[in-house]
Amino acid sequence: MKELHIIGVPSDLGQGRRGVDMGPSAIRYAGLSGRLEGLGYHVRDLGNINVPTPEMTKAADHKSLRYLPEVTKVCTDLFGMVNKVVKDGHLPIILGGDHSIAIGSVAAMANQDQTYGVIWFDAHGDMNTEETTPTGNIHGMPLAVSLGYGHPDLVNIGGFQPKIKSGNVVLVGIRSIDEDEAKLMKQAGVKAYTMAEIDKRGMAAVMAEAIQIATDGTDGVHLSLDLDALDPTFAPGVGTPVNGGVTYREGHLAMEMLAASGAVVSVDVVEVNPILDKQNQTAVMAVELLQSLFGKTVM
Known part of the structure; x- marks a missing residue:
């Protein structure tokens, strides 16, 4: 059994609302290490990557890429740390922070000798670029960047691009997509399951297909878990909540099916915002989902 290595990335540089920098602390406070150890894993917490606060720097003008140098540095540092964890034979659990950090975690997985698919749980497509973004916030761009679309500083982290093949990428739970973002998603050939499709077909059927797509010809799956994929009823503490999301069950x-597949080799958990939360409910939800991902069952 692989050791689970936890890495915190307390960054809200890619997000428009402050507070997700406290996400790693909230998830830890919700008992992550102890809960995973209770499942029989050896867990090692490597602490946090050093992240500057917005007060330490000045963002670019609106419609540019806000905090581009700082986000690039954070993702480059995360790339190095995750790369070492994986090469040492361990499984990384990366705690965000906003979703821009996935640029670094996906890059690190792509840097290995094996190839990986990606399952991206999110209310949003994260497929904007500098040309299409309505906000300039980089947390709306990490999937596009990983597929080779975007600013060279971000796309070339690790010294290569693209990081992943679109044919092995699956979006699950989306329900808020910008028009130009949707065009790029179709152009890139990314498979996306909207909440409407989950409603019609059921999560079991959707996840069975998602796992098949992400594992087809690959050596495993990176899971990028944005808590705003969940309905705000279950995960109120996120920066960009969208009604009508994934239910608790x-x-x-979805996590239980991923656990049964044995395919997950890395995971990032992002966008937990304790400032907007209710009694740490969203961080607790994140921990419970990770427990299911790592094998907890009713019986």
Whole structure:
């Protein structure tokens, strides 16, 4: 059994609302290490990557890429740390922070000798670029960057691009997509399951297909878990909540199916915002989902 190595990335540089920098602390406070150790894993917490606060720097003008140098540095540092964890034979659990950090975690997985698919749980597509972004916030761009679309500083982290093949990428739970973002998603050939499709077909059928796509010809799956994929009823503490999301049971079923597949080799958990939360409910939800991902079952 692989050791689980936890890495915190307390960054809200890619997000428009402050507070997700406290996400790693909230998830730890919710008992992550102890809960995973209770499942029989050896867990090692490597602490946090050093991240500057917005007060330490000045963002670019609106419609540019806000905090581009700082986000690039954070993702480059994360790339190095995750790369070492994986090469040492361990499984990284990366705690965000906003979703821009996935640029670094996906890059590190792509830097290995093996190839990986990606399952991206999110209310949003994260497929904007500098040309299409309505906000300039880089947390709306990490999937596009990983597929080779975007600013060279971000796309070339690790010294190569693209990081992943679109044919092995699956979006699950989306329900808020910008028009130009949707065009790029179709152009790139990314498979996306909207909440409407989950409603019609059920999470079990969607996840069975998602796992098949992400594992087809690959050596495993990187899971990028944005808590705003969940309905705000279950995960109120996120920066960009969207009604009509994944339910509590649907979320656990998805994680249980991923656990049964044995395919997950790395995971990032992002966008937990304790400032907007209710009694740490969203961080607790994140921990419970990770428990299901790593094998907890009712019986």
